[in-house]
Amino acid sequence: MDLLDWKDKLGAAFDLPVNSTDDAPEAAQQDKGDALAQQGKNMIDIVLEKKGRGGKKATILCNLNIDDDQLKELAGDLKRHCGVGGSARGGEILIQGDARDKVLSFLKSKGFKARII
Numbered sequence: 070m071d072l073l074d075w076k077d078k079l080g081a082a083f084d085l086p087v088n089s090t091d092d093a094p095e096a097a098q099q100d101k102g103d104a105l106a107q108q109g110k111n112m113i114d115i116v117l118e119k120k121g122r123g124g125k126k127a128t129i130l131c132n133l134n135i136d137d138d139q140l141k142e143l144a145g146d147l148k149r150h151c152g153v154g155g156s157a158r159g160g161e162i163l164i165q166g167d168a169r170d171k172v173l174s175f176l177k178s179k180g181f182k183a184r185i186i
Contacts, residue, residue: 113176113183115169128169130162130176130183150175 114131130147133140137157144157147164151171155164164172169185176183 111182113181115172115176115183115185117167117169125165126167128164128167128172130164130172131160133160133162147172147175 111132111134113133116129116131118127118129119125133143135143140157140160140162144155144162144164147162148155151164151166151168153165153168155162157163173183173185
């Protein structure tokens with residue numbers, strides 16, 4: 070029995086042609102895993118946070134769509150480049166202190182799109 074997904078049903082309801090490609094979720098998974106594949110594709114946001122840290126500053130990198138191993142490797146490279154500590158969890162990288170300019174120049178040299186917010 071052939072099951073219809075919601076896109077097929079929606080296309081049938083409005084008499085629209087539906088391009089049902091099952092490759093799209095796999096392509097998203099492939100792009101998420103490889104940091105080199107992400108270079109130049111999405112914008113990485115660099116944010117300075119002070120709240121909840123006892124007055125200390127931290128540079129946060131958001132919108133990283135890479136897996137945990139690549140995230141930890143990139144975080145290690147950034148920490149060495151900036152000469153500070155930090156961590157990588159939950160799709161974000163935390164760098165201790167205000168290192169926005171150093172992080173931006175490092176990411177651009179590696180081919181990532183990044184901006185300071």
